[in-house]
Amino acid sequence: xxxxxxxxxxxxxxxxxxxxxxKISDHIMSDEVVQLAEKVLSEYPQxxxxxxxxxxxxxxxxxxxxxxxxxxxxKLHLPNxxxxxxxxxxxxxxNEIDYSHILDVEFGGALDTLYSVGMDG
Numbered sequence: 413x414x415x416x417x418x419x420x421x422x423x424x425x426x427x428x429x430x431x432x433x434x435k436i437s438d439h440i441m442s443d444e445v446v447q448l449a450e451k452v453l454s455e456y457p458q459x460x461x462x463x464x465x466x467x468x469x470x471x472x473x474x475x476x477x478x479x480x481x482x483x484x485x486x487k488l489h490l491p492n493x494x495x496x497x498x499x500x501x502x503x504x505x506x507n508e509i510d511y512s513h514i515l516d517v518e519f520g521g522a523l524d525t526l527y528s529v530g531m532d533g
Contacts, residue, residue, distance in 0.1 A: 413450040415443065429453050433492040440497050449495045451522035459523045460485050463502070467517065470529040477509055484509060499525075503532075 413434075418425035424435045434449050464485035467473060479487070487508035494501045499520035507515045510531065518527040 413446055413453070415441065415446055418446070431490050432456070434495060435492065436495045440495075445495055445497060448498075448522060449493065449500075452493060452495070452500065452519075455523045456491075460488070463517060463523070463526065464488065466526040467515070467529050473509075473529065473531075479509065488515070 413427065413429060415425075417429075418427045418434075418436065418441070420438065423438050425438060425441050426436075427434050430453065432453060434453070436445055436449065461481065464481040467484050467488075468479065468481040473479075488504050489506045489508070491502040491504050494503065499518065502517045502519065504515040504517075509515060513531040516528075516530045516532060519525060520527065
C-alpha cells in the first residue's frame with residue numbers, strides 16, 4: 413500500500429484493502445502513516461481474538477450483551493479504520509452485536525495497545 417492507493421474525499425484520503433476501508437486525514441497523510449496502516453492491516457487477522465477479548469471486558473458491553481469473546485469475534489465483521497499518526501480507531505459499522513450502533517475501539521501502534529471501547533449511534 414502506498415499513497416497512490418488512496419483517493420481524496422473531502423478532508424480525508426481513503427483506500428480499501430481486502431474489504432477494509434482505511435481513512436487518513438489530509439493533515440497527517442504521509443508515507444509513515446500509510447506504512448503504519450499497512451502494518452495494521454497485516455496484523456489485524458491475528459489480533460481479532462485480542463480485540464474481541466478487549467471489547468468483552470468493557471463493563472457496559474458485558475452487562476448489556478452478555479456475549480463471550482468468541483461470540484463477539486464472530487459478530488464484529490470487518491472494520492473501517494481511521495488512522496492517526498501513532499495509532500487509530502477501528503469502527504465496526506456492520507457489527508451484529510448491536511445493529512443500531514457503531515462499535516469503536518481505539519488503538520496505539522499497529523494494534524499494539526487497545527484503548528477505549530465505545531458505541532456510537
